[in-house]
Amino acid sequence: MNFITRDDRARRTPLGVTPTTDECGEALATAALVGVVHVGPADGSPRCRKRTIKRRAVGRTWSEKMAAMAVICITGSSDGIGLATARVLVADGHRVLIHARSRDRGRPVLEQLGGETMLVTGDLAQLDEVHRLADQIHTNGPVDALVHNAGVWVRGNTPRTTADGLETTFAVNVLAPHLLTSLLAAELQGRLLWLGSGSANFGRPDPATLGRPQEPSRAYSDSKACDVALALAWGRRLPGVASAAVDPGWVKTKLASAGAPGDVTSSADTLAYCCTEADLASAPYWKDRAATPVPRHLKDEALQDAIASACDRLARID
DSSP: OOOOOOOHHHOOOOGOOOOOOHHHHHHHOOOOOEEEEEEEETTOSSSOOOOEEEEEEOSSSSSOOOOSOOOEEEOOOOSHHHHHHHHHHHHHEEEEEEESSSSHHHHHHHHHSSSEEEEEEOOTSSSSHHOOOOOOOHHHHHEEEEOOOOOOOOOOSSSSOOOTBBBBBIIIHHHHHHHHHHHTTTTHHHHHHHHEEEEGGGGGOGGGTTTTTOOOOHHHHHHHHHHHHHHHHHHHOOTTTTTEOOOOOOOSSSSOOOOOOOOOHHHHHHHHHHTTTTTTGGGEETTTTEEOOGGGGGOOHHHHHHHHHHHHHHHHHH
16 A cells, blocks of 8 residues: 655645635744644653644644545544544545554454555553554654544443553543644644543543543543543644544444434544544534534633643653
8 A cells, every 4th residue: 555655744735734825924934833742751661751843833724624635543443433434534535544452453444444544553541552553653644633533431341440550431532542642743734633422511520530430421421521621722732733522423333322313424424524624723622514512611721731731640741
């Protein structure tokens, strides 16, 4: 499979968009914004340190429609909403990094999808594997859109805590995407999407107790509230990236409760739209191809930043 080279990507317009003269003007040609990049230490330990980099001013006054060919990474794309979204994007001619927990789970998906696809693997319940996943994405980066789709709702035999001693739902749904975003900050070209949920309305995460054991349904609601909050927090941390959350609706997936009326194709349509066409600068939360209100309690920037800071500490990001 012929992937675009890193040199080719470097020559592309950031965000895969074409700024208009009226919108950008001379000021944007020279403007820069400061972002934060987290890079691993020389000793290889699973920690991150912060390094300041300059980013071109982008996004809020530019048209944000993605170029015809984009590189998009979707976590948890071996089934469900992630697979359905990948199918739409591949059919539209984009290059998609398919994430699965293992090669055995992921290889059949690549064979099914065809097109310009590449497999990246890693168990998001383990922080060291999130680092290895970031390395694989880095090899194929930079990416135009990173979609944090993977998620769990602890049931049955699924362990309630991870090897790192964290509640599993929080570790997979919240801490892994936070850490992955941190590790790939320098690779992100344009869009960062977090999977929200109607459950976010009921979540009341406490930054002081994140990662501690919880009843599964509350753990899930809190995790989705955290994801919406982190979408907003990372939008401030990375001003050159359009960060937003997407509510996929109540659809039939392995996580949904019985009786879910929707189908993953509708969720995939909205996610693909937000990856490539939606004006994410106009709203931080989306559903059914349209802006949707952020739950009132999650609009608090102090809460958003406290959740992000707690995740920094738990993911060992210095």
